[in-house]
Amino acid sequence: xxxxxxxxxxxxxxxxxxxxxxxxxxxxxxxxxxxxxxxxxxxxxxxxxxxxxxxxxxxxxxxxxxxxxxxxxxxxxxxxxxxxxxxxxxxxxxxxxxxxxxxxxxxxxxxxxxxxxxxxxxxxxxxxxxxxxxxxxxxxxxxxxxxxxxxxxxxxxxxxxxxxxxxxxxxxxxxxxxxxxxxxxxxxxxxxxxxxxxxxxxxxxxxxxxxxxxxxxxxxxxxxxxxxxxxxxxxxxxxxxxxxxxxxxxxxxxxxxxxxxxxxxxxxxxxxxxxxxxxxxxxxxxxxxxxxxxxxxxxxxxxxxxxxxxx
Amino acid sequence: xxxxxxxxxxxxxxxxxxxxxxxxxxxxxxxxxxxxxxxxxxxxxxxxxxxxxxxxxxxxxxxxxxxxxxxxxxxxxxxxxxxxxxxxxxxxxxxxxxxxxxxxxxxxxxxxxxxxxxxxxxxxxxxxxxxxxxxxxxxxxxxxxxxxxxxxxxxxxxxxxxxxxxxxxxxxxxxxxxxxxxxxxxxxxxxxxxxxxxxxxxxxxxxxxxxxxxxxxxxxxxxxxxxxxxxxxxxxxxxxxxxxxxxxxxxxxxxxxxxxxxxxxxxxxxxxxxxxxxxxxxxxxxxxxxxxxxxxxxxxxxxxxxxxxxx
Numbered sequence: 001x002x003x004x005x006x007x008x009x010x011x012x013x014x015x016x017x018x019x020x021x022x023x024x025x026x027x028x029x030x031x032x033x034x035x036x037x038x039x040x041x042x043x044x045x046x047x048x049x050x051x052x053x054x055x056x057x058x059x060x061x062x063x064x065x066x067x068x069x070x071x072x073x074x075x076x077x078x079x080x081x082x083x084x085x086x087x088x089x090x091x092x093x094x095x096x097x098x099x100x101x102x103x104x105x106x107x108x109x110x111x112x113x114x115x116x117x118x119x120x121x122x123x124x125x126x127x128x129x130x131x132x133x134x135x136x137x138x139x140x141x142x143x144x145x146x147x148x149x150x151x152x153x154x155x156x157x158x159x160x161x162x163x164x165x166x167x168x169x170x171x172x173x174x175x176x177x178x179x180x181x182x183x184x185x186x187x188x189x190x191x192x193x194x195x196x197x198x199x200x201x202x203x204x205x206x207x208x209x210x211x212x213x214x215x216x217x218x219x220x221x222x223x224x225x226x227x228x229x230x231x232x233x234x235x236x237x238x239x240x241x242x243x244x245x246x247x248x249x250x251x252x253x254x255x256x257x258x259x260x261x262x263x264x265x266x267x268x269x270x271x272x273x274x275x276x277x278x279x280x281x282x283x284x285x286x287x288x289x290x291x292x293x294x295x296x297x298x299x300x301x302x303x304x305x306x307x308x309x310x311x
Numbered sequence: 312x313x314x315x316x317x318x319x320x321x322x323x324x325x326x327x328x329x330x331x332x333x334x335x336x337x338x339x340x341x342x343x344x345x346x347x348x349x350x351x352x353x354x355x356x357x358x359x360x361x362x363x364x365x366x367x368x369x370x371x372x373x374x375x376x377x378x379x380x381x382x383x384x385x386x387x388x389x390x391x392x393x394x395x396x397x398x399x400x401x402x403x404x405x406x407x408x409x410x411x412x413x414x415x416x417x418x419x420x421x422x423x424x425x426x427x428x429x430x431x432x433x434x435x436x437x438x439x440x441x442x443x444x445x446x447x448x449x450x451x452x453x454x455x456x457x458x459x460x461x462x463x464x465x466x467x468x469x470x471x472x473x474x475x476x477x478x479x480x481x482x483x484x485x486x487x488x489x490x491x492x493x494x495x496x497x498x499x500x501x502x503x504x505x506x507x508x509x510x511x512x513x514x515x516x517x518x519x520x521x522x523x524x525x526x527x528x529x530x531x532x533x534x535x536x537x538x539x540x541x542x543x544x545x546x547x548x549x550x551x552x553x554x555x556x557x558x559x560x561x562x563x564x565x566x567x568x569x570x571x572x573x574x575x576x577x578x579x580x581x582x583x584x585x586x587x588x589x590x591x592x593x594x595x596x597x598x599x600x601x602x603x604x605x606x607x608x609x610x611x612x613x614x615x616x617x618x619x620x621x622x
Contacts, residue, residue, distance in 0.1 A: 072595045082597040089597070127463045144455065151564020152438045155595035158561040165488075166475045166554050173594050175557065177476075243477050246486065250469040251562050253462020283484050284383045284466035286393040286400070 001057060003048045003065040004307030006110065009033055009085040012040070014047040015300070016055045016062075017307035021121055023300055025055035033086045040086070041093060045100035064104040066309035067093060068113030068302045073154050075108050075311070081154070106309035110302050111159075112148045115141020117305030118258050118295050126255030130248050131295060132159055134188075134216070134261030137172075138180035138244070142252055147311070160184070162247050164240065179247070182240035185216040185261055192219045195233045203227030216263035220270075238270065242277030249290045250283045260295030267294065312368060314359045314376040315618030317421065320344055320396040323351070325358040326611070327366045327373075328618035332432055334611055336366035344397045351397070352404060356411035375415040377620035378404060379424030379613045384465050386419050386622070392465070417620035421613050422470075423459045426452020428616030429569050429606050437566030441559050442606060443470055445499075445527070445572030448483075449491035449555070453563055458622070471495070473558050475551065490558070493551035496527040496572055503530045506544045514538035527574035531581075549581065553588030560601045561594045571606030578605065 001024070006013040012031050015023040029047055031040060048065055052058065071083025078094025094105040108116075115131035122129070125146065133139040140159025142149040150156055160180035161173050168177030181187055192214050196205045204222040208214045211221075219237075223230035241259070248257055264270055275292045282289070297304060312335070317324040323342050326334040340358055342351060359376055363369065382394025389405025405416040419427075426442035433440070436457065444450040451470025453460040461467055471491035472484050479488025492498055503525050507516045515533040519525045522532075530548075534541035552570070559568055575581055586603045593600070608615060 072598055074598070082595070128467075144460075149455075152566040153564055153595070153598040153600075155598055156439075156562060156564035158594045161561045161594045162473060162558045163475055163554055164477045166551075167478070175554075175592050175594075240477075243474055243486075247473045247558075250472045251467060253464055253467035255463040281486050283469045283472045283486075284393070284464070287383055287385070287464040287466055289464075 001061045002063050002307040003051065004113075004303035004305070005044055005048060005065065005067045006113075006302040006306060007031070007044065007067060007069045007086070008110075009070065012044055012047055013303060014044070014051045015303035015307065016051050016057065017304055021304055021308070023303060025051050026303065027051045027054065031086060037088050037091045038096065041091065041096040042100070045097050048097070048101060059101065059103070062103055064106060064310065065097060065101060066113070066306035067097070067105065067107045068110040068306035069093070069107060070110050073107050073109050075106065075150060075154055078105055078107050080107060106306075106311065108148060108150070108306070108309055109141075109154075111139025112141040112150065113305035113309070114139060114260070114301040115143055115305065116148050116308060117297050117301035117303070118260070119143040120304065120308055121296050122256070128252055128254040130159070130252055130254040130257040131301075132245065132248065132257065132259050133295070134183060134185050134241070134259060134263055136184065136186050138184045140248070142254070148309075159244070159248055162244065164243055179244035183237065183244050185263055187240070188216045188219070188237050188263060189214050191233055191237060195219070195229055199229050202229050204230055204233075216261070217266060220263075220266045234269070235273075238273045238277065242274050242281065245274065245278055245292065246281045249278060254290055256291045256293055258293045258295045260298060260301065264294045270294075312372045313374050313618040314362065315424075315614035315616070316355055316359060316376065316378045317424075317613040317617060318342070318355065318378060318380045318397070319421075320381065323355055323358055324614060325355070325362045326614035326618065327362050327368065328615055332615055332619070334614060336362050337614065338362045338365065342397060348399050348402045349407065352402065352407040353411070356408050359408070359412060370412065370414070373414055375417060375621065376408060376412060377417045377419070377424070377617035378408070379421040379617035380404070380418060381421050384418050384420050386417065386461060386465055389416055389418050391418060417617075417622065419459060419461070419617070419620055420452070420465075422450025423452040423461065424616035424620070425450060425571070425612040426454055426616065427459050427619060428608050428612035428614070429571070430454040431615065431619055432607050433567070439563055439565040441470070441563055441565040441568040442612075443556065443559065443568065443570050444606070445494060445496050445552070445570060445574055447495065447497050449495045451559070453565070459620075470555070470559055473555065475554055490555040494548065494555050496574055498551070499527045499530070499548050499574060500525050502544055502548060506530070506540055510540050513540050515541055515544075527572070528577060531574075531577045545580070546584075549584045550588065553585050553592065556585065556589055556603065557592045560589060565601055567602045567604055569604045569606045571609060571612065575605045581605075
C-alpha cells in the first residue's frame with residue numbers, strides 16, 4: 001500500500017492506494033493556506049497517518065508516501081520549490097514529512113501526478129503519454145518510457161503555458177495568449193458568460209439562472225435543451241482545445257493524449273469534434289496517429305499518481 | 312568511422328566522420344529530386360562509397376551509415392515515410408542502401424540529426440537538450456537522456472509547428488500562425504523585405520540593393536551601417552524567436568537549447584536579447600534556468616548527427 005497526498009490551495013486530500021491502483025480510503029482537510037508552511041506539512045503527515053489508521057492498516061503496511069503539489073517541485077531533493085497559491089517557497093517537504101513518518105517520500109507537480117495516475121491505469125502502456133487537465137488553469141503531464149517527464153529542472157511540461165495567440169489575453173504567468181487562457185474551465189466559463197451577456201433572453205441565460213451559476217458544462221446543458229447559440233460557444237471552445245492539443249501532439253507525438261476536467265463529462269460531445277480537429281491539423285498525417293481520449297480517473301488521478309511515485 | 316548522409320531537396324551530402332566527431336571528408340551531389348526514389352537512394356549509396364574511397368579508407372573502416380532526411384521517418388524500420396519536398400513515400404531506405412553496402416543503416420529526421428550532432432559535441436551532456444534551426448522553415452530536435460526523442464511514431468518534435476498566433480498567417484502544414492511563419496530565416500527575409508518596401512530610401516534598402524538580395528542578415532548588416540529602421544525589424548524578429556523558444560522551454564525544460572541557422576552568425580546581437588526575453592517570460596523562475604546558446608556545428612550538424620545514429 002502507498003499513500004498519495006494531493007496538496008491543493010483549498011484542501012489537502014490523502015488516499016491509501018493498494019496495488020490494484022484503487023483508493024482504499026480517502027480523507028480531506030482544509031489547507032488553510034495562510035498558515036506557516038511547517039504547520040501545513042505537519043497536517044499533511046497527520047492526515048497520512050489518519051488515513052492509514054481509518055482504513056484499518058498500520059504504517060507497516062505502507063511502502064511510501066507521494067505528494068502531488070501545485071507549482072514547481074525539486075523531485076530529486078524532495079523540495080517544493082515554489083507554489084504561488086499556497087505561498088510555499090523552498091519547502092523541504094520530504095524532510096518535514098519524514099519527521100513524522102519514517103518512509104520514503106516522493107514529491108512531484110500535481111499535473112505530473114495526475115498524468116502518471118492516468119498512465120498507470122491504462123492496460124497497454126504507451127511509450128509516450130500526455131495528459132491535459134482542463135481546470136482552473138490547464139495542467140499538463142507527460143510520461144515517457146514509464147517515467148514522468150520533468151525536464152532538467154523539474155518544471156516540464158507546462159502544457160497550459162504554450163502560446164495560442166501572441167497578441168491575445170494576458171496570462172497570470174506573465175506571457176500573453178497561453179493555452180489555458182482559452183481552453184481551461186475558467187476560460188470556458190468566461191466564454192459562456194460572455195455569450196449570456198450578449199444574449200440575455202437565450203435558453204442559455206435561463207439555464208444559467210436556474211443552475212445558479214455558470215460552469216464549464218452550462219453551454220452544453222443549454223445546447224441539449226435546444227439553445228441555438230450554444231453551438232457557437234462549444235465550437236469555439238473545441239477549436240481552442242484542439243489547437244492546444246495539436247501543439248502537444250506536434251511537440252511530443254504521444255501514443256495517447258487524454259483530456260480531463262469537469263467539461264470532459266460531456267463525453268463524445270467534446271471528444272468527437274476534438275479528435276476530428278486534431279486529425280485534420282496535426283503535422284504528420286502519414287503515420288500511426290495519436291489517440292485522443294477522455295481521462296479515466298478524474299479527480300482521483302492526482303492521489304493515485306502521487307502514491308505511485310517512486311523517483 | 313561512420314558515414315553520415317544529409318539528404319536535402321537540392322543536394323545529397325555525405326561525410327565520413329571519425330570518433331572525434333570530425334568530418335574527415337565530405338562530398339556532395341545534386342539530389343535531382345524529380346527522379347524515381349530508387350535512383351536517388353542508389354546515388355546516396357554510391358556517394359557513401361565514394362566518400363570513403365576519396366578519404367583513403369575502405370568499407371572495413373566503416374561501422375555504420377546514418378541518414379538524415381527531411382520529413383517523417385520510421386527509424387525503427389529504416390523507412391522514410393513521407394517527405395514532401397523530395398516526393399518520398401514509404402521508401403525502404405535501409406533496405407535499399409543495404410543492397411549496395413552491407414552495414415547497419417540508421418535513419419532519422421534531419422532536424423533530429425542536427426540536434427543530435429549539436430548534443431554530441433557538448434563537453435557536458437545535458438539531460439534534456441533542444442535545438443532549433445532557423446532556416447527555410449524551423450527544424451527542431453530534442454535529446455533526452457542521450458537518446459533522440461522521436462515520440463511514439465517518429466514524428467516528434469515539430470518545434471517549428473507550434474502555434475504563435477492562432478489568428479495569424481497560414482502555414483504550409485495546414486495550420487495557422489506556426490512558429491516558423493514568424494521566426495524562420497524565410498520569415499525574417501519577408502519581414503526585412505516589408506521594411507524595405509515601406510522605406511525605399513533607407514540605408515536598409517541600399518544595403519539590400521548592394522548585396523543583390525535580402526538574407527536573414529541584411530537587416531543586421533544595415534543596422535551596423537547606421538540604419539535607424541533596422542532595430543524595429545530586429546526587435547520584432549527577436550520577440551517572435553523568443554516566444555517560440557519559451558514554448559520549447561515551458562514544454563521540455565531543457566538544460567540547454569541551442570539556436571542555429573545563418574542569422575545566428577550575428578552572435579550576441581541575436582543571442583543576448585533572446586536570452587533576456589526567455590529569462591523574463593519563462594514559466595518557472597525559481598529554479599536553475601535553461602541556457603540558450605548558439606549552435607556550434609552549423610551546417611555540419613546534420614551529417615555528424617546522422618553518422619552517430621545507433622538506433
